[in-house]
Amino acid sequence: DTAVSQTPKYLVTQMGNDKSIKCEQNLGHDTMYWYKQDSKKFLKIMFSYNNKELIINETVPNRFSPKSPDKAHLNLHINSLELGDSAVYFCASSQNVGANTEAFFGQGTRLTVV
Amino acid sequence: AQSVTQPDIHITVSEGASLELRCNYSYGATPYLFWYVQSPGQGLQLLLKYFSGDTLVQGIKGFEAEFKRSQSSFNLRKPSVHWSDAAEYFCAVGARNYGQNFVFGPGTRLSVLP
Numbered sequence: 001d002t003a004v005s006q007t008p009k010y011l012v013t014q015m016g017n018d019k020s021i022k023c024e025q026n027l028g029h030d031t032m033y034w035y036k037q038d039s040k041k042f043l044k045i046m047f048s049y050n051n052k053e054l055i056i057n058e059t060v061p062n063r064f065s066p067k068s069p070d071k072a073h074l075n076l077h078i079n080s081l082e083l084g085d086s087a088v089y090f091c092a093s094s095q096n097v098g099a100n101t102e103a104f105f106g107q108g109t110r111l112t113v114v
Numbered sequence: 115a116q117s118v119t120q121p122d123i124h125i126t127v128s129e130g131a132s133l134e135l136r137c138n139y140s141y142g143a144t145p146y147l148f149w150y151v152q153s154p155g156q157g158l159q160l161l162l163k164y165f166s167g168d169t170l171v172q173g174i175k176g177f178e179a180e181f182k183r184s185q186s187s188f189n190l191r192k193p194s195v196h197w198s199d200a201a202e203y204f205c206a207v208g209a210r211n212y213g214q215n216f217v218f219g220p221g222t223r224l225s226v227l228p
Contacts (some may be wrong), residue, residue: 004157033216041152041202043218056215088158092216100146100165100208103216105157 001025006091006106013081014114021076021109023091029094031055032074033103034066037088046089049074050097081113116141116207118219126225127195135190135222137179137205146208147188148216151181153201161203164188175199200226 004025013019025032031057034046047066048056054066063079074091091106117140124150126135146192150158162173169181180189188205205219 025167041221043204043221045217048148048215092158102160102163103158105150105159107157108155114147 004093004104004110007087008012008109009095009107010110010112012112012114015081015083017081018077018079019081019093019111020078021089021111023076023106025072025075025091025093025104027092027095027104029104030071031094031101032068032071033092033094034074034076035090035092035105037086037090037108043090047074047076048097048105055097061076078111081111083113086113116145116209116217118205118207119218120203120205120219121220122222123220124223124225126227128227129197130194133190133192133195133199133224135203135205136220137188137190138186139188139205139207140186141207141209144183145188147179148206148208148209149173149188149190150176150204150206151175151201152204152221154167158204161190173198195224195226197226197228200224 008025031050033048048063049068052068065077068074090108092103093101094101118209148163149161152158161177164181202221204221206216209215
């Protein structure tokens with residue numbers, strides 16, 4: 001069983017489109033995250049949710065809107081896609097918000113905006 | 115603010131040789147430290163973690179890391195590298211602010227020569 005699963009794995013779309021990436025975890029974790037990995041492999045936090053409540057919202061354009069219908073799901077919707085949004089997006093989860101927990105990552109979604 | 119540096123962008127070793135990947139962190143308190151590995155096209159997998167106690171921690175796949183507070187370092191080591199170890203390696207620190215943000219280093223790409 002996949003612990004953290006993201007769909008789709010690859011996403012190619014045109015500028016200006018709206019797209020969503022879905023994430024689900026079956027670990028029973030309370031906390032979920034979205035990370036962006038750029039072309040230089042640098043990983044940066046975008047959002048963090050704990051029990052469906054947004055707790056971290058880094059400096060991310062408001063075209064990006066996360067939604068957590070329940071604590072096992074954290075989806076990412078992106079409006080008006082731009083070329084600079086091309087990256088790999090990783091979903092992750094951890095047991096709770098305590099610092100002494102590890103994060104479990106999904107396989108990533110490679111988004112290409114053309 | 116916490117930060118992580120990995121001085122080596124790319125390391126090449128021969129199969130069977132020993133390996134050490136460097137990681138330095140900046141954090142005001144005792145950190146929670148992690149090493150993750152990312153194989154091409156894959157998500158991040160946890161190799162090992164340090165929370166407290168013994169400063170030499172053992173991980174999966176024969177890896178170990180040593181926490182040295184005086185040097186603010188958490189270097190990853192393996193006595194004998196296998197070709198399958200070729201991947202990107204990320205050091206991370208767990209921030210203790212609410213929301214449990216994992217701050218990642220820029221990564222070190224490991225190549226293994228046959």
